[in-house]
Amino acid sequence: xxxxxxxxxxxxxxxxxxxxxxxxxxxxxxxxxxxxxxxxxxxxxxxxxxxxxxxxxxxxxxxxxxxxxxxxxxxxxxxxxxxxxxxxxxxxxxxxxxxxxxxxxxxxxxxxxxxxxxxxxxxxxxxxxxxxxxxxxxxxxxxxxxxxxxxxxxxxxxxxxxxxxxx
Numbered sequence: 001x002x003x004x005x006x007x008x009x010x011x012x013x014x015x016x017x018x019x020x021x022x023x024x025x026x027x028x029x030x031x032x033x034x035x036x037x038x039x040x041x042x043x044x045x046x047x048x049x050x051x052x053x054x055x056x057x058x059x060x061x062x063x064x065x066x067x068x069x070x071x072x073x074x075x076x077x078x079x080x081x082x083x084x085x086x087x088x089x090x091x092x093x094x095x096x097x098x099x100x101x102x103x104x105x106x107x108x109x110x111x112x113x114x115x116x117x118x119x120x121x122x123x124x125x126x127x128x129x130x131x132x133x134x135x136x137x138x139x140x141x142x143x144x145x146x147x148x149x150x151x152x153x154x155x156x157x158x159x160x161x162x163x164x165x166x167x
Contacts, residue, residue, distance in 0.1 A: 004070075005056060005066065005067050005070040005136065006019070006054045006056060006138065008066075009056055009058070009063060009067075012063070014058055014059070014060040014063055015056050015057065015058045015060070015063060016055075016056070016057040016058070016130075017054075017055070017056055018053070018054065018055045019052075019053070019054045020052075020053040020054075021052070022050070022051050022052070025047050025048065025050045025051075025053070026048065045144075046143065046144055046147040049141045049142040049143060049144070050139055050140070050141040050143065051140050051141040052138065052139070052140040052141065053137070053138070053139050054137070054138045055135065055136065055137040055138070056134075056135070056136050057132055057134070057135050058132075058133060058134055059115065059130055059131040059132055059133045059134075060133070061133065063134070064112065064133045064134035067110075067134050067136050068110075068112060068134070070136075071092075071094075071108070071110045071136060074094070074108065075094065077096065078094035078095060078096050078106070078108060079094065079095055079096070079097065080092060080093070080094055081093040081094060081095050081107075088113045089111065089112070089113040089114055090110075090111070090112050090113055091109070091110070091111045092109070092110045092111075093107065093108070093109055094106075094107070094108040094109075094110070095107055095108070095145070098142060098143065099142065102144060102145050102146060103142055103143060103144055103145065104143050104145060105140060105141070105142070105143075106138065106139065106140045106143075107137075107138070107139040107140075107143055108136070108137070108138050108139075109135075109136070109137040109138075109139075110134075110135075110136050110137075111134065111135040111136075112133070112134050113133065113134075114132045114133060114134070114135065115131050115132060115133045
């Protein structure tokens with residue numbers, strides 16, 4: 001398989017890169033959640049089940065093309081869960097099946113063309129206003145599909161609001 005785009009672009013100045021390790025998810029799960037509430041317990045259980053979160057955000061056309069190529073190379077090992085096209089923006093959710101039909105080992109979210117939907121407006125990232133063209137997010141672990149929409153909503157992942165309608 002081609003080099004992992006997360007490794008390839010993690011130090012590139014044209015890319016915003018985020019990688020959250022399992023220890024951080026364990027810490028998040030412990031922060032002020034009342035586990036007596038069923039929704040809070042379900043959210044905490046899901047957060048604990050995540051082993052990796054990585055994302056790349058870029059406005060660089062060449063890097064966007066490379067990310068798109070990498071995602072297409074991964075499609076053979078993943079199943080497309082859903083696709084949303086709106087105002088020139090395309091959002092695709094891919095999964096790798098897990099222990100049963102309700103769980104996945106990996107969730108890959110690919111968003112391309114965000115700049116069209118934002119109509120030229122940028123987003124402030126690390127004190128710098130940048131236009132965003134492409135976002136790719138990879139979540140791995142033992143992820144409950146029934147809880148993914150809640151997670152994408154809390155993480156404010158573009159297109160996440162469409163996922164709840166699909167599941």
